[in-house]
Structure formats: structure tokens, C-alpha cells
Amino acid sequence: MRIFRDLIATAAVVVLFVALLEVGMRLAGVRYEYSFYESDPVIYTTYRPNAEGWEVKEGENRVRINSLGMRDRERSVTPGSGTTRIALLGDSLVAATQVPIEKTMAQVLERTLNRTLGQSGQSFEVLNFAQGGSTLAQQYLMLRNRVWDFQPQIVMVFVSPISVPTCS
Numbered sequence: 468m469r470i471f472r473d474l475i476a477t478a479a480v481v482v483l484f485v486a487l488l489e490v491g492m493r494l495a496g497v498r499y500e501y502s503f504y505e506s507d508p509v510i511y512t513t514y515r516p517n518a519e520g521w522e523v524k525e526g527e528n529r530v531r532i533n534s535l536g537m538r539d540r541e542r543s544v545t546p547g548s549g550t551t552r553i554a555l556l557g558d559s560l561v562a563a564t565q566v567p568i569e570k571t572m573a574q575v576l577e578r579t580l581n582r583t584l585g586q587s588g589q590s591f592e593v594l595n596f597a598q599g600g601s602t603l604a605q606q607y608l609m610l611r612n613r614v615w616d617f618q619p620q621i622v623m624v625f626v627s628p629i630s631v632p633t634c635s
Contacts, residue, residue: 502515502518502520503515503518503520503530503532503564504598509608509612510605510608510609510612511605512598512600513536513598513609514532514536514537514538514598515532515536516532516533516534516535516536517531517532517533517534518530518531518532519531519532522564522565524565525565526565528564528565528566528567529567530564531568536613537594537595537596538562538563538564538568538571538595538597538598539568539573539594539595540568540574542592542594542617544616544617545618546592546617546618547590548588549588549589549590550589550590550591550592551589551590551591551592551620551621552591552592552593552594552617552618552619552620552621553576553580553591553592553593553594553619553620553621553622553623554594554596554610554614554617554619554621554622554623555572555573555593555594555595555596555597555623555625556596556597556601556606556609556610556614556622556623556624556625557597557601557606557624557625557626557627558597558598558599558600558601558625558627559597559598559599559600559627560597560625560627561573561595561597561625562595562597562598562599563597564599571595572595573593573594573595573597574593574595576593577591577592577593580593594614594617594619596609596610596613596614597625603624603626606624610622610624
């Protein structure tokens with residue numbers, strides 16, 4: 468019977484230690500990098516729908532992945548009437564997890580297009596399918612397997628000079 472009492476006491480000490488560690492880290496403002504990715508049988512990795520956490524590699528920013536697995540505001544798969552859709556594909560420069568979502572290229576472009584070209588009954592949606600670390604091959608697979616479902620009229624592919632192989 469003593470062994471059970473010792474096990475319960477040990478478990479209580481471990482739980483108390485972990486709780487105190489968590490409270491201490493929160494009070495100290497410690498942030499840790501959150502994984503926004505999940506495995507995908509075709510694309511290799513994709514953003515996990517509804518993932519939310521801190522980006523801490525290049526500054527601090529709270530990031531949320533929408534329910535469709537995009538670094539974007541919530542969207543519907545079917546476009547509204549009179550909506551011109553533009554799909555963006557690219558790597559971390561376009562996904563822009565380092566900045567608030569309203570400062571991403573996709574959101575700035577969407578606001579600019581709607582402000583300057585939008586008319587009554589006509590609007591623009593710029594969908595951000597970019598994700599950090601994606602290669603051109605993965606972007607093609609994303610286009611083929613996901614982007615076309617959203618019926619974009621324009622697709623823009625951004626290739627980072629960092630990810631382009633060079634010959635020396």
C-alpha cells in the first residue's frame with residue numbers, strides 16, 4: 468500500500484512542478500515556436516487548418532491558419548458573384564508569418580485592388596496559398612490539388628531568389 472501512496476505523491480509533485488514551470492514561463496513572457504504544419508500525402512507538408520500560435524524566429528507575431536489551411540482570413544471555396552479571385556503561391560516571403568495578417572502582401576493587394584478598381588457589384592479576393600519552405604514542385608502540387616477548387620481567374624507564383632539553385 469505504501470508504494471501506491473509514494474506513486475501518488477510523486478505524480479502530485481510532478482504535476483505541481485509542471486504547473487509552476489508553466490506559470491513562471493507565462494509570467495516571464497517566454498514564447499516558443501509553434502508548429503503550423505501537418506503531413507500531406509501529396510504535397511508533403513501543408514498548414515494545419517485552424518492552427519494558431521506564435522512565430523518567434525524573426526520577431527514575434529501571433530499567427531492563425533484559417534479553417535481551409537491557408538495563412539489568410541476565412542474564405543469560402545466558392546467565390547461570390549462578381550468576385551475576381553487571385554491565388555498567390557510562394558514560400559515564406561509570401562506567407563509572411565512574421566507580420567500581422569493585415570500587412571501581408573495578399574491582404575495589401577486585396578485592399579488596394581478593391582479601393583482602386585472595385586466597383587459596385589465587383590470585388591477582388593486575393594487568396595494566400597503560400598507556405599514557408601515550399602518548393603516550386605510543392606507549389607505546383609498545391610495548384611493542382613487545392614487552388615483550382617477555389618476557381619481563381621488569376622494565379623501568381625512567386626519564386627524567392629533564395630530558393631532558386633545557382634551554379635558557381
